[in-house]
Amino acid sequence: MFRRIVLALRSAPAASIFVAAFAVQLLVLVRFSQSAHFLPGSDDMKFYNDWALRIAGGQWTDRQAFYGLPGYAYLLAAIYLLVGKLGGFLTVVFVGIIQALLGAGIATLLYRLARIVFSGGGNDPTPLAAARPHVIGCFAALAWVLFTPAQAFGAILMPTVWLVFAYYGCVFLAAKTHASSWWRPWIFVGLAVGLVATLVATILFAVPLLIAAIFLSVDENQPLRQRLPRIALAAATLVAGVYLGAAPAWIHNYFIAREPVMLSAHSGINFWIGNNPTATGYPKMPPGIRATQEGLLRDSITLAEEAVGRKLTRTEVSRYWSERANNYIRENRAAWWRLMGVKFANFWNAYQYDDLSIIKLLRDEGILPPGLRFDFIAALGLAGMIPAVVRFPRARWIAAAVLLHMVAVLTVFVTERYRLAAVPGLMLLGAAGLWQLWIWLVQARWRPASGYVAVASGAALFVSVPRADLSLWSLDHYKAGIRATEAGDLDRAQRNLETAFAYVQTNADIDFALGNLWLARSVKAPEPRETAALRARAKLYYRLALELNPRHASTLNNLGVLALEEKRYDLAERFLTDALASEPEAAKTHFLLARVRFESGRLPEARAALDEALRLRPKQREFLELLEKLTPPPATSAPPAPAPAR
Numbered sequence: 001m002f003r004r005i006v007l008a009l010r011s012a013p014a015a016s017i018f019v020a021a022f023a024v025q026l027l028v029l030v031r032f033s034q035s036a037h038f039l040p041g042s043d044d045m046k047f048y049n050d051w052a053l054r055i056a057g058g059q060w061t062d063r064q065a066f067y068g069l070p071g072y073a074y075l076l077a078a079i080y081l082l083v084g085k086l087g088g089f090l091t092v093v094f095v096g097i098i099q100a101l102l103g104a105g106i107a108t109l110l111y112r113l114a115r116i117v118f119s120g121g122g123n124d125p126t127p128l129a130a131a132r133p134h135v136i137g138c139f140a141a142l143a144w145v146l147f148t149p150a151q152a153f154g155a156i157l158m159p160t161v162w163l164v165f166a167y168y169g170c171v172f173l174a175a176k177t178h179a180s181s182w183w184r185p186w187i188f189v190g191l192a193v194g195l196v197a198t199l200v201a202t203i204l205f206a207v208p209l210l211i212a213a214i215f216l217s218v219d220e221n222q223p224l225r226q227r228l229p230r231i232a233l234a235a236a237t238l239v240a241g242v243y244l245g246a247a248p249a250w251i252h253n254y255f256i257a258r259e260p261v262m263l264s265a266h267s268g269i270n271f272w273i274g275n276n277p278t279a280t281g282y283p284k285m286p287p288g289i290r291a292t293q294e295g296l297l298r299d300s301i302t303l304a305e306e307a308v309g310r311k312l313t314r315t316e317v318s319r320y321w322s323e324r325a326n327n328y329i330r331e332n333r334a335a336w337w338r339l340m341g342v343k344f345a346n347f348w349n350a351y352q353y354d355d356l357s358i359i360k361l362l363r364d365e366g367i368l369p370p371g372l373r374f375d376f377i378a379a380l381g382l383a384g385m386i387p388a389v390v391r392f393p394r395a396r397w398i399a400a401a402v403l404l405h406m407v408a409v410l411t412v413f414v415t416e417r418y419r420l421a422a423v424p425g426l427m428l429l430g431a432a433g434l435w436q437l438w439i440w441l442v443q444a445r446w447r448p449a450s451g452y453v454a455v456a457s458g459a460a461l462f463v464s465v466p467r468a469d470l471s472l473w474s475l476d477h478y479k480a481g482i483r484a485t486e487a488g489d490l491d492r493a494q495r496n497l498e499t500a501f502a503y504v505q506t507n508a509d510i511d512f513a514l515g516n517l518w519l520a521r522s523v524k525a526p527e528p529r530e531t532a533a534l535r536a537r538a539k540l541y542y543r544l545a546l547e548l549n550p551r552h553a554s555t556l557n558n559l560g561v562l563a564l565e566e567k568r569y570d571l572a573e574r575f576l577t578d579a580l581a582s583e584p585e586a587a588k589t590h591f592l593l594a595r596v597r598f599e600s601g602r603l604p605e606a607r608a609a610l611d612e613a614l615r616l617r618p619k620q621r622e623f624l625e626l627l628e629k630l631t632p633p634p635a636t637s638a639p640p641a642p643a644p645a646r
Helices: 002-010 014-033 043-056 071-083 089-117 132-146 148-155 160-176 186-197 201-217 224-245 247-256 267-274 293-308 314-331 333-348 358-364 374-391 395-410 420-442 446-463 470-487 490-503 508-523 528-548 553-565 569-582 587-599 603-616 621-630
Strands: none
Touching: 014 089, 014 132, 014 148, 043 071, 043 293, 071 089, 071 186, 071 247, 089 132, 089 148, 089 160, 089 395, 089 420, 132 148, 132 420, 148 160, 148 358, 148 420, 160 186, 160 201, 160 395, 160 420, 186 201, 186 224, 201 224, 201 395, 224 247, 267 293, 267 314, 293 314, 293 553, 293 569, 314 333, 333 395, 358 470, 374 395, 374 420, 374 446, 395 420, 420 446, 470 490, 470 508, 490 508, 508 528, 508 553, 528 553, 553 569, 553 587, 569 587, 587 603, 587 621, 603 621
16 A cells, blocks of 8 residues: 555656645635735735835835845835736735745755655665655655645745745755856856845855855866866856846945945844844844834834934944944853854744744634644654765755754744745655654664654654743734734734733733724724723823833824824824834824824924925825815916006
């Protein structure tokens, strides 16, 4: 029976794997498209979508260095312009279909990579040796198809699957290349790596793999001394290709923004978040910085400018945070090494730090089918790594890819999507380990089989060490509560947000979300007395948020709106002015301040605030409507006097 299964897997062509993987991911996309959360309304998805919409609307640049990797936003903008109905349902579906194709491509790459890596060698019985690469490849591809985080991140507006596909394309190329010239294929590979780096910069950690492939393949039949000049030339060609591929980013930054940044100036704040006195190895925001992508970027600029005492370019902002992180590392070397140990443990741990909480959302709505988790894959991958790299030399490419990606993540912090690019390699190594275990059992070689089981058990214990930090357990409930509030499911939102608050009472963002919840309930209240009570409860949570973070701009904004609705204009102006101190480039806050001043009869000051809002968003409909109210009608000329009678 088992032999028939093996023969069936051996005959499974890559095309069948691609079609099956695409069908599963397409099913997830179809089910997700029926969700109220399908169109991006929060977190990084909204950040990329809003940026893409601005580009598609004609705002190609703000003439500053990119503050966020630009490639995915420009890619989305191109798709939006191609499909039409910018940011609408059809365009998001089209992006999802492209990413489903990429996910299927990853499964196919795993199958083809297994056929290269695990052919030959080993100690399998002769009838089974030929089937080994097919079985390992099919099981690794199946594991990717069933991996829950891959299904989730492939369906949303995030560049994660683009990185994974490109990364394992580099691994595949490195493993299969036996002979190469000084320029082919390295210039084309470099171009692809550079282009993908504008989407996700960690693809650059594949460059060491490619340079190793150059060293082993360029003029391989010649003595090393004669090969070295051509090896150096090939490596230079690869690096030149990377720079050419990333040219759209650095040309913009150097020649339009006139700032010396290759990709994006936000690397400094990411480095600080991952390396500071309060860092936990996960993306815990330092005091005063909000957790949302847009809030994080704005707060990082504002805080840096306040600390320095002047306006800063984005390059200077990045340098400010990088210097703070480097100072912490230099002055607290022992603590930093302990932090790196924590990050290492976090990388392999079963705890699923999904900073978007998209996996919980899709699972709660029944969109994701039951599937595999990281802990299962990590335990098998760690156990299978040793026998795989010992018996199959080319498996070292896969192990190196996994470890290089881990190093890339450890420089900042660990999240589920950040470590996703290590997963396909772990699947191949884990499948190879299980195959080797089966061979040992068939051959009655109990000692190596027992050793493998012991290593696998130790790996399982290592990855399953529980995380005791309560703030980690509040994250999914907090994010789920926000999305439920946006969708109007207030009962579900209340359950999740109150659970998050029960875990952590010292988080301003949770208090702000609870304030929004009770404000939304006040809108639906049937009686004025109940409305007033619910608004008072919302204000209570907003004030709790300000006690924890007096600069929380979103809270100050909402309190300003409430004061405006209550015609408490002086209080509203104070809240909105404080919000602008935290977010001076917030167009909506300038508009709200203009409304406050208009309602209180201070028309010249209202016009000044509105002009600032229009500078930031010149085509916003509400802004233009207020402008009409503030613009006096043109004076009509008096009729000419009648001519005197003759």
